[in-house]
Amino acid sequence: MSAEMANEIKLISGRSHPELSDKIAKRLGIEVARTISLNYSNQETSFTVGESVRDEDVFIVQSTQTGDVNEGLMELLIMISACRTASARRITAVIPNFPYARQDKKDKSRAPISARLVANMLQTAGANHVITVDLHASQIQGFFSVPVDNLYAEPSFLRYIRENFNPEDCVIVSPDAGGAKRATSIADHLNTAFALIHKERPRPNVVGRMVLVGNVEDKVAILVDDMADTCGTLVKAAAVLKENGAKSVLALVTHGILSGNAIETLNGSVLSALIVTNTVPLGDKVERCPKLRVIDISPTIAEAIRRTHNGESVSYLFTHAPV
């Protein structure tokens, strides 16, 4: 067709999080491309393309579905590879929750650095660019030799806190030493106090003893972390904060993976609310857990896609959340 029609945004959605893709598409004022993924009865994934991507700017949105990470990852790789075969001009993998982000170092002998493997696989499949949200360790960007835009949920969190609480009554708490940087950044922006919980972790997914560093007495303690998986850490941290005299405890978490018995754990905890973004599909968890609240991250992702497509800077999004 006409010249200005060439090289448009093509938004392709994986099966893991169609709601997010729909929201992004709506925000961008486009339609999700006509593609479909299926599993054959032998469990091989097949990806059917129903419209041309030749010379288009392709964005493939695929999150991780809790419990089905590998399925989603293979699907994403097949989608990327298919678009490359179909002569897309550029392929951007939009992975709100980067899979295997926690397996980012060789913490013991012969442990796999799966995050690097995923990075290599994405590039092998043909991704030219990656957009993600709150990487567990920003060093993962170094595993790639293609550009990686790591967006932050922080501006959305700041707005949420400002809208719902008086920052002066709050204290921002990091549930572990690793997240101190993330939490202090929020505390600095709000000009509030900061506290830290030190924990010993004997084995993965098992939480040890916890010690509070800082004062939370008569304050609203806001736990800040990048992901809530089994929620063991958060719930124990909340209990520690309550013991130390916090008025109430809530948690702001970017990725609500909420696997295993997370919902039951949350329901039985002293946490008054868990606020997550919709980077991970939550399914029926919102109904099952009255404490769970969701911040929509799609405006940030959509804006990043728009800016990437138009060759504008995305750094504005590191400090501002589009409404």
Added chain:
Amino acid sequence: MVRNIVVLGGNSHPALVESVCNMLGLPPCNRILTKFSSGESRCEIQDSVRGKDVFIIQTGLGGNGSRLNDHFMDLCIMISACKTGSARRVTAVLPLFPYSRQPDLPYKKAGAPLFKAGSESGKKDYTFESVPATPAPGIPQSDGLGNANDITNRLLKTSLTNGAGAMSPVKQSNGDAYFGVNGVNGVNGVNATRHLGSYTTHDYENVSHVHAFQAKPGYKQWVAQAGTLVANLLTCAGADHVITMDLHDPQVQGFFDVPVDNLYGRPLLKQYIRQHIPNYKDAVIISPDAGGAKRATAIADSMGVQFALIHKERRPTKITDRQNASMMLVGDVANRVCILIDDLADTGNTITRAAKLLKKEGATKIYALLTHGVFSGDAINRIQASAIDKVVVTNSVPQHEHKALLGSKLDVLDISPIFAEAIRRVHHGESISVLFNHE
């Protein structure tokens, strides 16, 4: 006892790993290979692999509860872990290579899609040049001039600006949809479900999504081929060498930049024919489709047995017997024992349909010899109900469940000696071509 070699098994086929290890006289490498509750694979290799020659056995099994993509990711993670653990060389042993056989066309329940289906859907798509056809049975029905909206939609479509308009009547107008368009909505609805609901799919969650899918007008939908990707991913994970068996397309070997040893199940099958089929010299070896003719003739020639071929009729035919309408036998099987040879049976549709045809043509007894018996979906029931008297497969994928269900109808050939010998030879740098011909 072989030194400096580590055999590491995935979760897909523990029995084969054990049997290969027994033959090599060494214990399998200790490892933890599970899943975190988030769904990410957890892999820890507990024995040292530094400077070792590592062989990782993981078959491309899927279906009936087994997760193919999980197994494949596990394999890549294990390869990568061994590589970062300073293994000297990592060899991926994939008795059944995943994603080696993918149809070009959207999969229909009727097994491998026929060309007819494709051309049909091509014809049904509203293209730039489309003109409204005269309605007749078998001729695509136009969008209909029922109301003004339809016309607007069609105009929109012809200018290719937007494909969102209602277009289902155009899409699924095969012969019998003719009656569905003008008002008889019931027929149309039923027809649509049958047509679009016929994907062999395990994608329960998005059934509505599947039904709603339609390609943009004027664009012929296609299915991504993952073979090259899988090859690249294995190399990217760090595999230095790949050992597999009976690749569906020998060309897959060329997708790799690392050496690929493609072993053959053929000697085993030949041995079976010699030992277990009485008067096999008088039998006929059948290839159930043209693609497998080469495999089947190779066996037929070397054993001096007659050969016949089942040909999929690709010209549009108007035969009402849907099951066999598209199949044609080339050769004579009347009052003979038939031996069907194929490399892989997944849904079992091809071989069961072939068997039906052979029975109709007067075959006395039908054997089906396959290298890979995946038997996903309702394959077991289909085979149980079919005219096949005996199915013979190798244990390139675990067969004990199939054996339990099929009983004496299934014979399983053990491939672990071939793989053990291949591993031993590769490790010592000996030629493995002797394995290609051994009888």
